Amino acid sequence: MCRWIAYRGETIPLEQYVTAPAHSLVVQSQRALESTASTNGDGFGLGWYGEHSEPGLYREVRPAWSDENLRYLCRHIRSHLYFAHVRASTGTPVTRPNCHPFACGRWLFMHNGLIGSWSRIRRQVESLIPDELYGSRVGTTDSEAVFLAILGAGVDKDPIGATAKVLSALTEMVSEKGHKEPLRFTAALTNGSDLYAFRYAANDNANTLYYRESAGNVVVVSEPLDSEHGNWKPVPPGAVLTARPGEAVSLEPFLSQRQIAAE
């Protein structure tokens, strides 16, 4: 079920959230608390922005907790906007291209969730990816397919709208013909400047998502990084968090289940 963190703010070393806190993401790779899978040992990844418009990427199939490289990189790389993810596979192979985050051009994406009956609707989902982006599909996960579909749905003009369009289509796919398969989508998306974090589900409860904001810096996490739970605010189900440079974090409704049901 995966665990992840996303950070946007002043430039800091990655270690500040990935490896240092008491319940850091690396600790969560071995012992997650708010997840059905307590072990997230099926690979991991880092994505970060520096001086280039395209992000850097480090993905590896080994568990995060024993990766010496990860510790060195988190100590030495600094960024104003970065993603980190530890994976618990829901069936697709443990390969680097199947590890999150996914990068394409200046966009970066990671996901915690599930598309029910993936094997049945995989082709339908992949058909949402436009031809010109299909060559960027280097793995086989549902998450990467959804990312490329979002890119193809007009992400540059309207990131939230593009995501809503794709998730709306997915909701129909998992719900059609009375299947009512679960769809859980707790995801982060960025263009290197603005950060979007989604918490959404159809036919199921949404996975947990929290954030902490202080002095213009925001961290969004699958579960709190320390025991001071009061500092961590939940992102409500059916909501999207937006963090833009120089603006306070905002929350808006995102395809609430009621809306979907009404369609």
Next chain:
Amino acid sequence: MCRWIAYRGETIPLEQYVTAPAHSLVVQSQRALESTASTNGDGFGLGWYGEHSEPGLYREVRPAWSDENLRYLCRHIRSHLYFAHVRASTGTPVTRPNCHPFACGRWLFMHNGLIGSWSRIRRQVESLIPDELYGSRVGTTDSEAVFLAILGAGVDKDPIGATAKVLSALTEMVSEKGHKEPLRFTAALTNGSDLYAFRYAANDNANTLYYRESAGNVVVVSEPLDSEHGNWKPVPPGAVLTARPGEAVSLEPFLSQRQIAAE
């Protein structure tokens, strides 16, 4: 461009052809002679039949020449029918699911070659895979897609016919609209009993393929395993070799370039 060997005959340890000969497949992984890529270090794989109707599989992303596991397995596993492959990627990622051979049910397949303009026609090729087999696509190579397309084209009734049908479609795809992209297909296919080895190309010269037959045992190879070249007979371009239990090896024409041109 990959190197491979296929064996059918009496039960022998895999090491007899994979690791032991002077110019064994493992030696070829570091220093191939008849290949455009002299290094085949982008992963490797073994597939073999034992007492089950489905083959065993061992695939790894590291180069064959330094894999201690490979030496142990080749020494300890015995088989009457096995494939071994060392990979030189033509662009798709180095992951286990992208390593040859590919297994599905009782079928096993491996390939040395290229589909020109893969990124342009990938979706067309994948659309040859029937829905019920699409879930078996766990990697992203052209080779795996072709394998699943062959399985879907009636391999159980007519393996050579099914392969011809798919290769004929591929030949059209690489040739349409005057593109004339190269298609090279030097591949082995088996159901655990009968062995088929194809040497074919369109818009290009076919990759090399040799075989050696003695006392009912046949070895098919990308390049000879020793310097006694007289013992190794070339499979002609546009031909398929068939090795069935209790029968002598036979060679037949396979979609010769002239035939294709005439279609």
Next chain:
Amino acid sequence: MCRWIAYRGETIPLEQYVTAPAHSLVVQSQRALESTASTNGDGFGLGWYGEHSEPGLYREVRPAWSDENLRYLCRHIRSHLYFAHVRASTGTPVTRPNCHPFACGRWLFMHNGLIGSWSRIRRQVESLIPDELYGSRVGTTDSEAVFLAILGAGVDKDPIGATAKVLSALTEMVSEKGHKEPLRFTAALTNGSDLYAFRYAANDNANTLYYRESAGNVVVVSEPLDSEHGNWKPVPPGAVLTARPGEAVSLEPFLSQRQIAAE
């Protein structure tokens, strides 16, 4: 803290104990019950005997639970005597040469336990390895050093005596100058014919060890492979189990803590 199984008896596929049971070793790699480390995801290994006097070996740094190769190998390899091990590192790096089991000549060894203050006494322990065996040290674990020391202490003539000699020396090392560091040694040793399983500790409680015997077949395990706990007998602390072809399993005292204390 690692989990392992050792089997001696009629020839069976490895899967019968490694992957098939409800609480198989592969399940234990993700969720061990009687261990301080519930995740054993720091690599794994198989060692087995076939027609050669030296065992085969398959060791890998990835977790056992996601290794496709492991499933294929366990299904296709059959053996009358095999070891399987999932590792939870106590500090040494996650590399293949640090994964258990360890092989040297016809001997095979695996271990679950700990040598307290390893960094302080590492050189002392390594000095127990005779020069002619030091070249066989390809990793950096305490377990491999202990194995090579046992081989050098006369394992061919008296396996239990050689093990006792080394463990006695280790007990002194961890106890000297009032340090009283823990030493836990729950290990399996075989020459391809006779199987020895040790449960021993000094300055600490011994790790769990169980066995099941029926119709001349014996399985020794860190923890039961199913919920029928009545079928699994504990090996007592300070004991060694011996399983020889054609003989019933026997248990004898092994360097009981009292004996050590009295020395």
Next chain:
Amino acid sequence: MCRWIAYRGETIPLEQYVTAPAHSLVVQSQRALESTASTNGDGFGLGWYGEHSEPGLYREVRPAWSDENLRYLCRHIRSHLYFAHVRASTGTPVTRPNCHPFACGRWLFMHNGLIGSWSRIRRQVESLIPDELYGSRVGTTDSEAVFLAILGAGVDKDPIGATAKVLSALTEMVSEKGHKEPLRFTAALTNGSDLYAFRYAANDNANTLYYRESAGNVVVVSEPLDSEHGNWKPVPPGAVLTARPGEAVSLEPFLSQRQIAAE
């Protein structure tokens, strides 16, 4: 036989020498020209200094040429002093701790060469490592042992003297009792500020070593990174290059073979 580059100068992205040039280190990993091993596919490593006194490290067992992470890191990490190394193993296993460079405290080291009869003199060499540094031995290579011996020989006060002391001892070890085994040592050493590069051999010819200096920036390489060979000056055999901030590169004799012979 390995290939490496070392850079000291103004802060630049690692890609400038590791991945970008026509005959970059990554190209050399597949096709080295001045090396007995043309393939350097047995792992690789990066070490670099940023804002911390200790270097960052990225080491991986896969070949450099297919590692996507390496490309991202070289593009995104900038440094004023960095090492990069592609490995061709001379026998020790392909593990991350056996990949160069090696880091300990603020020191970084990498090596291209060979200690003849390593298995015979391994213990002698390891005995040069002081107890307080022996815990830092996490791999099994001769190179790491030599590095830790140099650190223990007074590297902080006199890096060249400490290296000379260890290499002199090694020269005796490979030469004693008329063995006359080859010793080849082409290595780079740094404390994060000063860069030392050694070219030395006993009982054999020294491996190649070149450097290029311009505008206060110096690159030291196993073989030139482009075809403009006039720009690359050889470091003579039996010499050490020193590059300190604000000083021109200097070359001095280092344990010339004549000196050794006279001892």
